[in-house]
Amino acid sequence: MKIGIVIGSIREGRLGASVGAWVKDQSVGAWVKDQADKRADADYRLLDLKEFRVPLLESPTHPMQANKQYDSPEVTAWSRAIDACDGFVFVPRSTTTGFPAH
Numbered sequence: 001m002k003i004g005i006v007i008g009s010i011r012e013g014r015l016g017a018s019v020g021a022w023v024k025d026q027s028v029g030a031w032v033k034d035q036a037d038k039r040a041d042a043d044y045r046l047l048d049l050k051e052f053r054v055p056l057l058e059s060p061t062h063p064m065q066a067n068k069q070y071d072s073p074e075v076t077a078w079s080r081a082i083d084a085c086d087g088f089v090f091v092p093r094s095t096t097t098g099f100p101a102h
Contacts, residue, residue, distance in 0.1 A: 001042050001043065002043045002085045003043065003086065004082065005044060005091065006020075006091065007020040007050070007091050009091075011093070047081050052081070054075055055074060055075070
């Protein structure tokens with residue numbers, strides 16, 4: 001089982017990368033680590049949106065309508081990384097030191 005830890009912020013000075021690394025090191029807390037230890041196939045990987053350099057709102061076609069035929073190689077790489085995972089833990093951006101409201 002492959003679990004992607006998605007770091008959702010691309011801003012300079014963000015803390016998400018260090019939080020994501022901590023989550024990976026902690027195996028998402030004691031309970032999840034306990035469950036993962038029972039599985040020989042648990043694999044956690046960091047998926048840092050900033051490292052993929054996905055262009056923001058540049059394509060005239062919505063990604064869901066592109067049928068995996070994207071205008072950008074960065075979007076293709078992101079899509080493949082997401083498709084390779086069975087589940088996700090999201091590390092969202094923080095706004096004014098709080099959680100996003102949506």
